[in-house]
Amino acid sequence: MKRNVVVVLAVIVALGVIAWAGVANYRKRKADESRAKQPVIVLSKASDPGSVSAGGDETPPFKNPLENKQAPQFTLKDTSGKKVSLADYKGKAVVLDFWATWCAPCKVEIPWLAKLHDQYASQGLVILGISEDDLDPDDKAALFKQKQEISESATKLGINYPVLLDDANVAKPYGGVDALPTTFYVDRNGKVVAATIGLVDRDEIEANIKKALGGGEQAQKGQS
């Protein structure tokens, strides 16, 4: 009799646990569904607000998530292992170009950036290429190879500015950077004055560089 009571109690407890697990599972699924429904980063080109998105759906035009905000600080290593911080370039206009070796449109834009770097470096322009290629920190041999491939690609493209390896997900505070190239233009005061997603024409890049170079100057004059 006593044994029967124990078994019945065990079954009741088990049924309770099943019910609880079912409710927990249902709540988790609902939460996952709701997360999945959240809007993803907009992908259309900055200069083409009416364009159809990559997914074939109509999406709103790209809006710079950091417009007139301070550029998020970061420290990353370049391809030679040297640490580079955004703070190192205080007082300079900085272009942050997120790219990857597998990104064909990036390869169109990068040679333009290299030439513009030559043209405007004397006026205080710094360009930092931030590679979004996958890195495998747990596999030393693979990591070495990955860094080598990024370095080779940078050389082949004629990159004449530092290439940083985004092993710290710096892209996240910059809005996630879901499409490449994504470029941010930071003025001399560290404020983001422009940003573009996707390949844009050379004139637009140059105009944004001038904005970054000039915007800070004006701001500095205003402060003095």
Add this chain to the structure above:
Amino acid sequence: MRSIRVRVATILLLAASLAGAQKLPWESGDAQTTKQFVKFLYPEQVSIAANQDSVVELHFAVNPGLHINSHTPHEKSFIPTQLIVAEPQGVTVGPVDFPPGTDFALTSIPNEKLSVYTGEFVVRAHVKARAGEYLLQAQLRYQACDAMSCFPPRRAPVAVSVVAK
């Protein structure tokens, strides 16, 4: 009688623990939460002869306006399309045949040809299974671009019910 009761309780407790912990394979990683640019179309179910090599044709569609690298991109640094298969016990998936890519050039670099898939394409997987019913799960790893930008590699979930008789 006692042993039956104990077994029932054990099964119920086991079921309870599984119900809480169960996570379907396609519910993990980027396959579930990331917007996909490639969709697995069909088949949902295939019947094959048990213990014999069979070909299962997996149909996919790339979203309009996009292309993905073929299985054999022209450039080393480009990410090939691959099928990653989790073989259930009793099933082996042999070679997977990918279609050849189509040459495609961005208007900004017309001389550089890319090898890509656009629209619908079919991947042929060689499958052998013992008699039974299985859920064959896989992920198509791809890297998509449009004319102006590229997106990080993603994995599209694939699930096919395989009935081997």
